Amino acid sequence: MRIRKxxxxxxxxxxxxxRKGKVxxxxxxxxxVVVEGINVVKRHARPIQGARQAGIIQTEAPIYVSKLMLICPRCGKPTRVGFKTLPDKKxxxxxxxxxxID
Ligand SMILES: [Zn+2]
Structure with missing residues (x-):
């Protein structure tokens, strides 16, 4: 996949x-992927015996990768991703x- 953790x-x-965020x-x-602070949804969590918090909880929902662009760590611009095959890896x-990038 073009986008990674x-x-x-x-x-x-x-x-x-x-908006920008980290995967x-x-x-x-x-x-x-799930991105920090992106696609935040409210979940209505029922109280369950144990540690889980009840009530309305805000969590990040997964977002489809085609809605995202990678920001290059070198030039800082949003970019499409290309691939190159080296002798040992891609x-x-x-x-x-x-x-x-890798
Ligand atoms: Zn770049």
Whole structure:
């Protein structure tokens, strides 16, 4: 997947368009990620015996990766992601500055 855990991303579509955040969790099979402070939803949690908090809780819902753009850690611009195959691994590239990201 083009976006990975720990990446800083820009939201390009939806309710949080124009905002940036860091990827906290990634679900590659669903092509979704959870981004800090993005796509925050209210959950109505029922009290369950044990530690869980009851009432209305705000959590980040997963967002589809095509709604995001990677922000290049080198040039700081939102960019599309390219790939390059090295002898031992496949790495990601910034399409703006050409720098290897991983
Ligand atoms: Zn770059």
């Amino acid at each position: 720990g990446d800083t991303v820009l939201v390009i579509s939806g309710r949080d368009r124009g 906290r969790l990634s679900f590659p099979r669903k092509e979704e 790495v990601r590239l910034c399409r703006k500055c050409g720098e290897v």
